[in-house]
Amino acid sequence: MERDPGTLRLIAAFDEAKFIAISSSFHGRPITAGDFTVKTVRIGASFTHRFFYKEPMCRGEYYDLKFKLVPYPELSSPAALLEESRAFHEPTRFAAFQAVFAGKRPATIWS
Numbered sequence: 001m002e003r004d005p006g007t008l009r010l011i012a013a014f015d016e017a018k019f020i021a022i023s024s025s026f027h028g029r030p031i032t033a034g035d036f037t038v039k040t041v042r043i044g045a046s047f048t049h050r051f052f053y054k055e056p057m058c059r060g061e062y063y064d065l066k067f068k069l070v071p072y073p074e075l076s077s078p079a080a081l082l083e084e085s086r087a088f089h090e091p092t093r094f095a096a097f098q099a100v101f102a103g104k105r106p107a108t109i110w111s
Helices: none
Strands: 007-011 017-024 028-033 036-043 046-057 062-071
Touching: 028 036, 028 046, 036 062, 046 062
Parallel strands: none
Antiparallel strands: 007 062, 017 046, 028 062, 036 046
């Protein structure tokens, strides 16, 4: 199947994935096509775009996310895009940590 080069093909790594988040310093709002909707949150000079599929995603299934970024008219013109990066995170359900202290043990370890 041919797909547009502007499409991200995603494979869910776990069941019930609610959204995919992409953060950027580019002053743009995403316009989606297809089965995804988007909610954007501005945090300082950065924007986090959460892309929601029409239903929770299922492990092992693939999903095509297609969007374009359009500059916000009320913000200044965006600077040149110098870097683009994406990170995909799976939630940690349980974690165990072990600490070894060199020297005297602190009076408070966790508070």
